[in-house]
Structures are given as structure tokens and as C-alpha cells.
Amino acid sequence: xxxxxxxxxxxxxxxxxxxxxxxxxxxxxxxxxxxxxxxxxxxxxxxxxxxxxxxxxxxxxxxxxxxxxxxxxxxxxxxxxxxxxxxxxxxxxxxxxxxxxxxxxxxxxxxxxxx
Amino acid sequence: xxxxxxxxxxxxxxxxxxxxxxxxxxxxxxxxxxxxxxxxxxxxxxxxxxxxxxxxxxxxxxxxxxxxxxxxxxxxxxxxxxxxxxxxxxxxxxxxxxxxxxxxxxxxxxxx
Numbered sequence: 001x002x003x004x005x006x007x008x009x010x011x012x013x014x015x016x017x018x019x020x021x022x023x024x025x026x027x028x029x030x031x032x033x034x035x036x037x038x039x040x041x042x043x044x045x046x047x048x049x050x051x052x053x054x055x056x057x058x059x060x061x062x063x064x065x066x067x068x069x070x071x072x073x074x075x076x077x078x079x080x081x082x083x084x085x086x087x088x089x090x091x092x093x094x095x096x097x098x099x100x101x102x103x104x105x106x107x108x109x110x111x112x113x114x115x
Numbered sequence: 116x117x118x119x120x121x122x123x124x125x126x127x128x129x130x131x132x133x134x135x136x137x138x139x140x141x142x143x144x145x146x147x148x149x150x151x152x153x154x155x156x157x158x159x160x161x162x163x164x165x166x167x168x169x170x171x172x173x174x175x176x177x178x179x180x181x182x183x184x185x186x187x188x189x190x191x192x193x194x195x196x197x198x199x200x201x202x203x204x205x206x207x208x209x210x211x212x213x214x215x216x217x218x219x220x221x222x223x224x225x226x227x
Contacts, residue, residue: 003157004157031213033213033214033215035215035217040219040220041219041220042119042203042205042217042218042219042220043158043203043215043217044217045214045215045216048213048214050213055213056213056214058214059214091157091158093158095213098213101146101163101165103160103163104160104215105160106150106157106158106159107157108155108156108157109157
């Protein structure tokens with residue numbers, strides 16, 4: 001497809017479980033971003049990749065959260081020992097580069113519910 | 116950290132103009148953005164403005180930037196029911212390549 005895709009669209013898990021969320025960016029986009037959006041809030045930055053490397057992971061809330069982008073395209077956000085407070089919509093975005101005027105194109109998000 | 120603040124709700128009649136306001140605190144912000152989010156859909160970039168500009172117009176959208184007061188506004192002319200959505204203001208600082216800081220969003224409801 002032409003846009004950013006994310007799978008799954010919805011994920012329900014139990015407290016303490018491990019989850020993986022996947023993002024397929026727009027082809028050719030070198031920059032990829034993860035954000036988290038809680039109910040009634042704006043997206044909150046988690047991490048961004050330039051190519052395969054994490055250029056800024058300052059938004060990851062703790063060491064239960066980890067993200068990879070091994071081949072510079074698809075990225076996976078991994079959450080260990082999930083907690084109820086992790087419930088949110090996880091948004092992925094990509095752009096041609098991280099330069100200021102480059103548009104970040106967002107995917108539809110993965111809605112995570114931790115019971 | 117820096118905050119981006121927006122009013123939470125705006126109700127407007129169809130055909131009127133809507134004005135959504137935003138204030139930001141990071142004086143090093145270089146780009147300021149307006150995104151639209153409709154239910155069940157991803158964030159859609161509407162427009163952006165570079166910090167050395169004070170106005171940008173794009174069809175029905177007008178962005179005004181007051182850098183001295185760190186105030187950004189989005190005006191939608193001839194508001195339509197399809198404009199009902201949540202609108203987010205976001206900033207990107209010079210030293211934060213890639214990272215956008217979003218406000219909490221303004222819910223715009225357009226009534227017939």
C-alpha cells in the first residue's frame with residue numbers, strides 16, 4: 001500500500017505479558033517514529049530511527065519498552081511485562097528524512113488494551 | 116519539558132469560520148504543525164509553518180504565528196461538517212530532529 005501500515009490494529013493482552021507491535025513505513029522513507037496516544041491526549045514521542053539506528057529514544061518510558069528496525073524498513077515496538085498503564089494507541093509515522101519540513105505520515109495505530 | 120497548550124473544545128456553525136488556538140513554550144521551535152484526527156483514522160498533516168514566517172494560507176486554511184507571544188492559530192474558512200475532528204498543534208525544536216511535541220488537541224464540532 002501507499003501509506004504507513006500497522007499491525008495488529010487491536011491487541012488485548014493480560015498484565016505481565018509480552019507484546020510486539022509492527023510498523024511498515026512508506027517505501028523509501030528513512031526516518032521512522034513511534035508515538036503513544038493515551039485517551040484524550042495528544043501523541044507522545046517514544047523513539048525515532050534514522051535508517052537502522054535509534055537516533056533518539058528519549059521518550060521510551062522505561063526499560064520494558066524496546067524498538068528495533070534491523071533492515072531500515074519495518075520496525076517492531078516490543079513491550080515486556082505489560083502493565084495496565086501501557087494501554088493506549090501506539091502510532092507509527094515515517095518521513096523521507098528527519099529534516100524540519102519533511103512531513104511525518106502517520107499510520108492508523110495499534111490500540112493496545114492491557115487487562 | 117516544553118509544553119504545547121490548546122483549548123479543548125470548539126463548537127462552530129456550518130459556513131462560519133473556525134479559529135483554533137495554540138501556545139507553545141520552546142523558543143527554539145523551528146517548525147509548527149497542524150494535524151487533523153478523525154475517529155478511527157490516523158493523523159493527517161493539514162499544514163505547517165516555518166518560524167521565520169508569520170502567516171501561511173492554503174485554500175480554506177490560514178495559519179498565523181506570533182513568535183513573540185509563542186502563539187499559533189489555525190483559521191478554517193467556511194467550516195463544513197467534514198471539518199469535525201480533533202485538531203492537534205505540534206512543534207519541532209531545532210535540536211530535536213524528528214521529534215514532534217503535540218498539544219492535547221482541540222475537538223471541533225460543526226453544527227448544521
